[in-house]
Amino acid sequence: MSYDATITKISADGSKLLYSTYYGGEKNDMITGITLNNGGFILQLKTDSDDLYVSENAYQKHENKQNNSYIAIFSDPSFMTTTPVIGNTGKEVLLNATLKESMGNRFLTNKTVKFYIGDKYIGSAKTDSNGVASLYYEVAEKGGEYVYKAVFEGDLGHEAIESINKLTIPQSELYVSLLSNKSNTKVGDYIKITYTITNYGPDTAENVIYTYKIPDGLKYVDSKVDVGKVTYDSLTRTITWIIGSVNIDDKFKLDLSMKATASDRYRLTPNLTTDTYDESASNLPNRYLTVKNQTNTNQIDSNIDKYSYYSSNSYMGGFQNSGSGSGYGNAMKVAGNPIALLILCLFTVFVGQIKRR
Known part of the structure; x- marks a missing residue:
């Protein structure tokens, strides 16, 4: 007949069985001491077994044959998850991290989780009854994709762990x-x-x-x-x-x-x-x-409109208006002396008659 060591974990108030297992080999194994350690616990036992399981990275892979003593360090891996986050610059986003332990896979409560964007520390939060640490963060980064990280540094009985995810900040132009x-x-x-x-x-x-x-x-x-x-x-x-x-x-x-x-x-x-x-x-x-201000062309424009009947195709006393550039002045000269022109014509005819006599 042989017997093995028994490792059992219960809740802090003793009401729940969280984890229990046998530990030993082919022969007799008996626990002589146990203490909590950062990341797990240390187990001291006496053993007659030659096949006691140890991990590959164990400090001592075989028991001490002189007194059959053995020291085992058990780690309790932690599990943490995060989710991708999208947020706008200058607006608040909610960063969440959920923390569990391996033994019984239960949530770890009242544990401090630190948050980082890249290597910049932005704050910390405690886990609630569901193992969730929540941090509101006002985004200071420009548009693009960034890495944010949640870190649990470990404590007695629980290993340290971190979880990495993406913070996406939309950008427009x-x-x-x-x-x-x-x-x-x-x-x-x-x-x-x-x-x-x-x-x-x-x-x-x-x-x-x-x-x-x-x-x-x-x-x-x-x-x-x-x-x-x-x-x-x-x-x-x-x-x-x-x-x-x-x-x-x-x-x-x-x-x-x-x-x-x-x-x-x-x-x-x-x-x-x-x-x-x-x-x-x-x-x-x-x-x-x-x-700009209006140019002072209103009077000139109205004059041009008033005398527009003196066009380049109109005739007065046998003189043609020379065009729009000088027609206004020429038209005024012709239209202003019709009687003088008539007297001049009559005088020319009269003089001509005297000479022929």
Whole structure:
């Protein structure tokens, strides 16, 4: 008859059997001492067995034949899992790590788990009754993919462990193009500026909002969009266009109609925001509209219209108007002396008759 050592683990309050096994070889094995160790426990026993199992990395692979004593170090591997996380720059994300032990595969509660992004420590959390450590983190990284890591450093009875996963931060590239329906804008002109919003990706731009404050010297007339909702606040002179999501290669348009009321150089570039990380949206190139004063040509134009009947094809007293460039002056000379011309003709005829006598 032979007997083996028995290793049993129960809950802290003694109410549950968590783990139990035999440990020994062909012959007699008897435990003489046990103590907790970082990552497991140390077992001291006497044995007569030559085939007692030891792991490949054991410090002592055979018992001491002099006193049949044996020391065994048992490790209790820990298990930890994490999940991929997606979050936007400047917004909070929830990082979770679930921690279990191997013996009984139960959750480890009230254990400290540290979190890292790359090598940067960002905080720690305690595991709850389900072995879950949760950390809220405000994303400070730019768009792209990052490695985040959860680390349990181990304690008496439990080995250290870490779990690695991905933190993905979406990134978009918004661009605004402007097109005016009028060139050489002057005071009093009505103009329409068409704004086109495009996203070059690689990810969808979320919660995109366009705002533009109309400067003094330009008067708001109307605005129309092909997607979303646009409003105008007359007190702040601000247009707000709530676009929403803009997928890759989307092209959304806003037509803004205004009247130029003063000459100046006006900035037309709007403010564009999105929840998605986007360097281009916050660095839009400046676009301007130049408004000039009207030239003082109204009186000249009205005079030309008044005397337009003196054209290059009209005749007066046998003289043809020489054209639009000088016709106005010539026409006035001819039209202003008809009696003098008639007297001159009669005088020439009379003189000619005297000479022939």
